[in-house]
Amino acid sequence: GAVVSQHPSRVICKSGTSVKIECRSLDFQATTMFWYRQFPKKSLMLMATSNEGSKATYEQGVEKDKFLINHASLTLSTLTVTSAHPEDSSFYICSARGGLAGSTDTQYFGPGTRLTVL
């Protein structure tokens, strides 16, 4: 159990376009979803936390207008990179957690999305 999927797994886009990445919890209801960014050979950097039905909470330094997060249902969250630029190229990973907000339940991670902006 506890499977999280991401789509697409890999995307290449032109500079200035927008890209949407989906994160789905397949066999549990995810009250909280997290979006991370990982640079090559680096650790994961938390970008934002979203609870179902409410606005996402962004970490310091993350532009909320550039990285739009929607958590419209208990099984789906989306990250939209707007007006993408080459510096946005990265590996984006989502995770999902069930239970109440702030609970100690384990986060389960998606397989990641490799974004390349030309």
Add this chain to the structure above:
Amino acid sequence: AQSVTQLGSHVSVSEGALVLLRCNYSSSVPPYLFWYVQYPNQGLQLLLKYTSAATLVKGINGFEAEFKKSETSFHLTKPSAHMSDAAEYFCAVGGSARQLTFGSGTQLTVLP
């Protein structure tokens, strides 16, 4: 605030040898601690977690970790390394909002 320090960005062991990956944490509240493994171009897979029950935690693939409060450590071990264990390993601590703070990762290489 929470933080995690993983000593050794790269660890190499021979196949069949003991694996020891070090993790020290700092937390202002009783910590929830995790070890995750990441294979190339993949997401993170949970190896094991400590949530204030038994201090010796057994995980998947033969890994285990021991929570030592006095040393603020949560080192990951495996008695006998296998080639398939080669991957990046991350230690993480659960924060007040149950967000995770990750260590910088340790790349494990298993030599034949």
